[in-house]
Amino acid sequence: MKNELKHKTYSKMRHKWISLIAALALCLSACTEGYIDDIEFVEPGADNEAPEVTVNYPIEGTQIRVTEDVTSIEIDLEVEDDIEIETVIVELDGEEIARFEDFRDYRRFLGTVDYDNLTNGEHQLEVIARDLSGKETSTLVAFEKIEPYQPVYAGEEFYLPFDGDYTELVRIQTPTVSGSPGFADGVSGRAYSGAADAYLAYEAENLQSGEFSAVFWYKLNGTPDRAGLLVMGPPDESNPTAMNNRTAGFRLFRENAGGMQRFKLNVGNGSGENWFDGGAAADIDPGADTWNHIAFTIGTDQCTVYINGEVVSQGSFPGIDWTGCDILSVASGAPRFTGWGHLSTSSELDELRIFSRALSQAEIQDIMMEESN
Template identity: 65%
Template sequence: MYIGLLLSVSFGCDQTYIDEIQSVDPGPDTSAPVVNVNFPLQGTLIRVVEDVTSIDINFEATDDIELKETVLRLDGNEIARFNEFRDFRRFLKTYTYENLTNGSHTLQVTATDLSGKSTTKSVVFEKVEPYRPVYDGEIFYLPFDGDYTELVSIRAAAVSGAPGFVDGVSGKAYAGAANAFLTFPSAGLLGSQFSAVFWYKVNASPDRAGILTIGPPDPARPNAMNNRTAGFRLFRENAGGKQRFKLNVGNGSADNWFDGGAAADIDPASGTWAHIAFTISNSQVTVYINGQVVSQGNFPGISWNGCDIITIASGAPRFTEWGHLSTQSLMDELRLFNKALSQAEIQAIIDAEKP
């Protein structure tokens, strides 16, 4: 009995009982390769501060039988060729091209299979020429031309809510919405002198709103912040059916108000763009509407203590106690400066941009 069992095991392990590996005919090669370009996509805009940069080209080529080679061309010139594949039916690759220059570019990815069939996928994209500040002291420029990218440092805003775009003074403009606003880090924007200029078309609803805010946290009122000892708060409020623009600036221990009264009123019924500007120096603050002084006063100097973000189109999150939340007005061509602009400099900006 035991002898029979051993013989059975012995015969079961004999080499003649192991199936040999045999090649399987994959069948006819009926299809051309399939090519997908994952980046850049058609219409992609590359924005960086350099005139020449690198780009990571991500693509995939597949074939029903076997790939022979894949070739990348940029503007008609071959930049890379691949003919060794770990998986002969699928090639997924990120290739870094180091010398992308300004302007429009056409990328072509061509995959060829063993039978000679090939497929080419093309995408057109653009490396946008870096923005060069136009005005002395300009450190921030947000044109709202279809995105929320600040062009001096190439930073994208953190977007809250669902703002939109409409036709503006130049190109597109920011269209405010309920609970919508933008924020940026304030690093690199804060100094002893500061100016902001922009175009604004007033929507009277809601009847009060924040416009531009750089303020510190308020630990005493975390759900209704209103710490006005540092930074500034530019906002608007109803004034007999018009909208009155006011500026509050913190000096480190208290705050100073710059309220021009009726001189700082804009009638929403006019439906026109108004140019808003304000300047802060070590000794004075001035508010302008359409190039004219509407409020001005002595000032001991601004404190930026705790002011780590800038909010655009709302008082939130740092100036909310009095209900100055998101504006539903339009805003365009926002520029910030590290100097106190003169009235003549402000007028020059208006003349260059006015619709």
């Protein structure tokens, strides 16, 4: 009986040793077959490479636009070294704002620095990384915080200069960009350059006032021969793929008129629509290749359309209804005014301003003269 018990105990221990040896063999096999990273032996003093520094944000030339004179910024950086990182120092305009000396991964560091006192003007960011052998790398990034835009004219609620981006400057809005629009030389700086199926869509609820005006410059490309320019309209649930609900908001567009391009305004009053079509007076020659100033005003009792400061259409009006008009489309009728084919324009557009009041003709002419000088 004792011999049998001793035999069973020996057998169990033997199985345990066999299992342990098998596990060790499996581990060694995994190491040699690449299941874990190889450990590379490094001779003492064989640190040959200086650290690599990458600044993910801000990048060279970044322009920061906010409505405040002082703002915060999150600096995003990465450092790698072949042996071991010793220190990472972050300086802004020559002043140290952060230092890192403890690293969980001694060869790679991913870090952020929150800085909450960024003022207007140009800035220089420097990230300095040093490894244990004393090798050092310094990376410089120049960027700028743009001074907040101050409206130039009374009642100016929206300003879009198109100077290299599509940021609206009064409230610092960035649009939803459809298609692939571009930029061209404008009346002032750069201008929007249209493309097929391209347009910009901005939030528009803050533009819904009892009076409304819009002014901008437009260099006409007659192809396609009809297009939307500015649209703030409601959804059309009956025609979701070809919207054309004209009971609210407005639609400014152009279309062929005997080889010329005629500019028209349609405004919804809640129970119906009102048209402002100046006929031949509102025509522009598509072959002229010149900048024209376009403007329209929506008052409580009258609407007016201007080309180059002159009235081309005017009429009485009961007042605008803004129900459902939460999107401003720039350079196309899409998505809310597509039922008649007034889609994107291939023309150029510059210096778009929107006002919460009905401008007078003299004010429109003053803006036109000021921007053209």
